[in-house]
Amino acid sequence: MAWSSLKALRENPDLLRDSLKKRYKPTKLVDRALELDIRWREAITRINKLRERRNEINKEIPKSKNEEREKLIDESKGLGIKIKNLENTMKTLSEERDRILASLPSIIHESVPEGPDETYNVPIRFWGIPKVLRSKLDKFREETKGFDVEHMILDWEPKGHADQLEIILRQGDTIKAADLSGKRFFYLFKDIVWLEHALIMFALDHITSKGFIPVIPPYMLRRKYYLGVTDLETFEDSIYKIEGEDLYLIATSEHPLIAMHAGDTFREEELPRLYVGVSPCFRKEAGTHGKDTKGIFRVHQFNKVEQVVYSKPEESWEWHERLIKNAEELYQALEIPYRIVNIAAGDLGAPAAKKYDLEAWFPAQGRYRELVSCSNCVDWQSYRLRIKLDRKGRREFVHTLNSTALATTRTICAILENHQREDGTVKIPKILRKYLKIFEAAPKEEIIPLKEKPLKE
């Protein structure tokens, strides 16, 4: 064990306690870990003394003979038993201590708003001119409180993304998918397939142009690496296991992109390290029953382009801002109005010290919904996976950050609502044209409702 949590535990346990309080989590564990650590240190000191003595004896054994030799061997055996016993107590102590340390969340950043849940999230900026239904004006004012957001009143009622996809455009089918695979699965057809591919290419193109290295990662990880990258709670609520094997389907390419450097030591000039992952994401969505049951907003499987940064500790907050800006550029280009929200302490996952969400405006729902999540995990992941920074003899842990660039299904939902016209067609954002024109069968300007479904009705 080294550094960060352990160091904080020994040198400044109040730092851990305060952070836990802000997250509305109990602080008892800190005291327990502190006590275990003290006892562990006593035990290891005693063991080291015994081991030293045994090593001395063992050195004498080859030089001695007959009775003296027998005597030494006996003494060494006796020490061996004592050592083994102490090692067992020590192991028990360190295991419990480490289990507690591993369960402790990141120490939150001072700019994170306090509060127990998402109602305490703080919007920090708005972009675009949202289309607001007259009937949803109150909700809009509530969601933009404190900001004077320029908006446009809609006099016709746009369809929700789910109905737009399945009933109007007839290019998606979650009913059929539910028969075969269950709820939260989907078929997408025709223009939506081209749209999906264009979105991925656009996001990849934009992010790689900023120096990010594109990566297709493994879609499964071993448990050991999975727990290096996320906390148990998330793990259990969202990760699918491969039966009979120590393998888990990834919930985001962030996970294999971070585990990729487990055990590595970066030299200072090798940082920052920028990656952009493209992969499917698999999520159980346990505990979300009843939420977003229609359409493809919340599904078990989707494709995502993801930004990942390894940075020097002192530069990570700057990178956090840059990552969210990169994501914003994508949604500005797609002409989707959005707001950036600073997530409250109580709503933060364990790895993150601070998180921004980018939430797109959904006219039919009259609310902003999460499309992007951008976190600074500081040294939480790097500590567990031993990803270090070599600083002239001193060792530090790098900081890791991740941010969605673009998740296809949710972005499609946002396009279907925001670019919907009264006649049921959907305007395709201009930025996507160059990624569509290479395909003969792809739509270029707009998506038009099909006369009949691709599937039997």
Add this chain to the structure above:
RNA sequence: GCCGGGGUGCCCUAGCCCGGUAGGGGGCUGGCCUGGAGAGCCAGUGGCCCAUUGGGCCGCGAGGGUUCGAAUCCCUCCCCCGGCGCCA
């Protein structure tokens, strides 16, 4: 999946058969030397514990076992290389 060979510190490599202080080279960092650089020479270059200088323990892919003592012997697993098989 089967057979064979391998995994040693940041990198390469010796040691393994036959158990007894992990050796050499390269790189990097610092120092000496130099007008400056290079060469050369010296030292440092994994983790942990105690401590004032300093001392000690652990560490040879991972975990277990045998032994007074394991890089070395035994078992299980992971990964890499070669061959065979299967396969989009």
